[in-house]
Amino acid sequence: MSRSQQNKLPCPKCGHKQDTTIWESVNVTEAPELREQLFKAELNMFRCEKCACKAFVSGPLLYHDMTREFCVQYYPPEALQDGELLQQFTKDGKLNVKEVFGDIAAVSGAMRTGGYMTEPHIIFDMEEMQRYVSFRERLFQREASEAQVYEALIALLHRGTEDSFVFIQEPRSEKFVQFGRGRFLGMDVPCTALTSEEADRASRFFNELGEEYPREYHAPDPKTGKTHHGATFHHDFAQGARAAARAAIAFFVNVYGFPSDVEISIEEH
Numbered sequence: 001m002s003r004s005q006q007n008k009l010p011c012p013k014c015g016h017k018q019d020t021t022i023w024e025s026v027n028v029t030e031a032p033e034l035r036e037q038l039f040k041a042e043l044n045m046f047r048c049e050k051c052a053c054k055a056f057v058s059g060p061l062l063y064h065d066m067t068r069e070f071c072v073q074y075y076p077p078e079a080l081q082d083g084e085l086l087q088q089f090t091k092d093g094k095l096n097v098k099e100v101f102g103d104i105a106a107v108s109g110a111m112r113t114g115g116y117m118t119e120p121h122i123i124f125d126m127e128e129m130q131r132y133v134s135f136r137e138r139l140f141q142r143e144a145s146e147a148q149v150y151e152a153l154i155a156l157l158h159r160g161t162e163d164s165f166v167f168i169q170e171p172r173s174e175k176f177v178q179f180g181r182g183r184f185l186g187m188d189v190p191c192t193a194l195t196s197e198e199a200d201r202a203s204r205f206f207n208e209l210g211e212e213y214p215r216e217y218h219a220p221d222p223k224t225g226k227t228h229h230g231a232t233f234h235h236d237f238a239q240g241a242r243a244a245a246r247a248a249i250a251f252f253v254n255v256y257g258f259p260s261d262v263e264i265s266i267e268e269h
């Protein structure tokens with residue numbers, strides 16, 4: 001739940017008074033537009049209708065992301081002068097949950113949400129809020145991509161027709177890796193899909209997996225019936241879907257040069 005107050009505030013420059021929304025708590029899962037406002041530095045920003053002066057209205061602000069399960073609590077630096085703020089924390093910087101949530105029911109309510117509500121990341125700088133939120137979003141995305149690949153590979157192990165395979169692609173560049181065919185986790189990257197620099201890095205990548213050379217293949221094209229000849233980097237992960245998923249993401253990062261939170265699309269055939 002997001003929480004705000006409407007206050008009539010005077011402009012720090014011209015003194016014009018106007019209604020201003022001050023957010024105390026933003027739940028960006030329920031209200032994603034508030035996340036956008038944070039990244040445009042518009043959250044709790046006073047904008048004078050008369051003189052166009054902009055000023056940040058300093059007050060405590062809780063940022064809460066239920067999907068990614070984290071929260072960030074901003075306090076204005078001047079709040080450090082305040083004994084009441086210090087009262088809310090234990091000496092190792094953790095929230096004093098009894099003090100803050102009041103009774104046991106509220107504490108266990110907060111714990112039910114996964115416990116992260118009782119362990120907000122504390123900051124005293126609004127710019128730090130943007131940085132920290134980006135940091136957590138990227139960590140989440142990295143996990144999500146790997147989990148997505150893992151699910152597809154588990155499904156491949158169970159699907160098990162001779163033709164089945166999984167095609168993983170970064171949609172903008174169309175760079176890819178594939179697994180299959182059939183019911184096994186053989187990771188394949190045809191040499192023709194790689195630039196010469198990528199091929200060098202792919203060599204090192206597959207070397208570390210214990211593969212010496214790209215493998216020759218002669219595969220019939222299911223559409224034309226023609227046989228294609230070529231070379232492909234290949235490694236068999238047997239039943240190791242976890243290791244295979246990790247390797248697929250690592251290939252996008254180490255060989256293709258994407259960030260570790262690369263967004264991928266998966267086709268399951």
Ligand SMILES: [Zn+2]
Pocket residue numbers: 011012013014015016048049050051052053
């Ligand atoms: Zn003004």
